[in-house]
Amino acid sequence: MTTMIRTCAEKDVIELQDISISTFNDTFKDQNSPDHLHAYLEKAYNLNKLKKELAHPSSQFFFIYFKDQLAGYLKVNTGDAQTEAMGKDSLEVERIYIKNCYQKLGLGKQLITKAMELAQELGKKKIWLGVWEENENAIGFYEKKGFVQNGSHSFFVGEDEQTDLIMVKSF
Secondary structure, eight states: OOEEEEEOOGGGHHHHHHHHHHHHHHHHGGGSOHHHHHHHHHHHTOHHHHHHHHHOTTEEEEEEEETTEEEEEEEEEEGGGSSSOOOTTEEEEEEEEEOGGGTTSSHHHHHHHHHHHHHHHTTOSEEEEEEETTOHHHHHHHHHTTOEEEEEEEEEETTEEEEEEEEEEEO
């Protein structure tokens, strides 16, 4: 398998926006109303917001390529960039997005491994993430990687309140 992971920078913001919108839409369009989905995509992935996220010193983005094609990305947060107050000893995996046509090729495993390696390099004691309670495939994937449910929080797609399970893996 020919894959490559590289750090994403501000110059990549258009590609980041495109892959964010397409992967989220492809994954969740059948479970959400078009209006709620559109509102979420407009808010979450507008260029100014993505530029701020890329510039935040406690966030990192990584693109993954399969056979020289952009296949997905990873976003991790530490410190004050985390979306929940989980402590200074934590690293958050905010997003692992893989295009549908590249799923089941082990790319998600490579990205979660990258996140775990980063957490250990930074001396973090745990890694955590939020995953939609109805995304059984993702929950199973994270459980296989040693994550356990440790709570939940609300996640809004437009005005539609949904529940994300908080899953944690300690080192």
